[in-house]
Amino acid sequence: MNGLLAAELRRFWSRRLLWVLVVLELLGIAFGGGIAFWNVRFELTSLPDVFLGTSLIVTIVGWVLGASFIGAEWHAGTVTTLLTWETRRDRVIAAKIIAALASIFLLSMVIQVLLGGMLAFDAAVRGSTEGVDGAWFVESLGVALRASALGTFGAAVGFAFAAVGRNTAGALGVGFAYFVVVENLVRGFRPRWIEWLVSENASRFLLARSSDLPYLARSTLGAGLYLTTVALLALLFAGVVFGTRDVT
Numbered sequence: 567m568n569g570l571l572a573a574e575l576r577r578f579w580s581r582r583l584l585w586v587l588v589v590l591e592l593l594g595i596a597f598g599g600g601i602a603f604w605n606v607r608f609e610l611t612s613l614p615d616v617f618l619g620t621s622l623i624v625t626i627v628g629w630v631l632g633a634s635f636i637g638a639e640w641h642a643g644t645v646t647t648l649l650t651w652e653t654r655r656d657r658v659i660a661a662k663i664i665a666a667l668a669s670i671f672l673l674s675m676v677i678q679v680l681l682g683g684m685l686a687f688d689a690a691v692r693g694s695t696e697g698v699d700g701a702w703f704v705e706s707l708g709v710a711l712r713a714s715a716l717g718t719f720g721a722a723v724g725f726a727f728a729a730v731g732r733n734t735a736g737a738l739g740v741g742f743a744y745f746v747v748v749e750n751l752v753r754g755f756r757p758r759w760i761e762w763l764v765s766e767n768a769s770r771f772l773l774a775r776s777s778d779l780p781y782l783a784r785s786t787l788g789a790g791l792y793l794t795t796v797a798l799l800a801l802l803f804a805g806v807v808f809g810t811r812d813v814t
């Protein structure tokens with residue numbers, strides 16, 4: 567299992583799409599850092615709000631990377647090749663899931679650390695660091711960790727959809743249809759079901775303040791556990807499908 571996991575980690579980090587997205591994120595950090603540098607009013611205490619604002623990007627990137635990791639292999643036919651020398655499908659799918667989710671969580675944290683470092687430099691040179699203390703650090707770290715967890719959630723669900731559909735575009739299309747169409751229909755016609763929507767629970771988990779979503783009677787931990795359950799069920803279903811159907 568260790569050798570298989572190491573191979574999947576190398577496969578993940580050698581993907582061209584990954585590094586294209588990393589470069590785009592770094593360019594975004596440089597651009598945002600440049601704006602903050604020339605804004606003498608920038609206050610470092612607003613960093614948690616910055617992390618909240620970029621959490622959607624982190625989640626989308628996680629979804630794309632998770633879906634494309636398995637979807638691209640289906641498209642290229644390498645899954646069939648892999649199963650010729652490792653026939654235990656449960657080990658194969660488990661290694662891919664662990665490699666993808668661990669890597670995406672790590673990448674999400676590194677990107678946010680780089681963003682925070684850039685903004686800290688800007689605030690120290692031209693802005694303000696007044697009010698930066700231990701409580702601020704804990705809050706900033708908490709938001710960054712929760713945003714990275716959401717990115718990992720997106721990766722898990724995207725991976726599951728792509729594994730079942732054998733297609734990256736299909737997984738992205740399902741995500742778009744759910745968030746743009748299904749959730750809005752539920753909000754309009756079945757408002758009592760809102761507490762089961764992914765977006766509401768993701769917002770509750772990320773914000774960690776019940777006052778921001780008074781209509782959602784769920785704690786931050788409860789929202790996190792709900793999202794974890796959704797991701798685990800999606801991955802379990804993908805694993806069952808992967809292990810039982812013909813891959814030729």
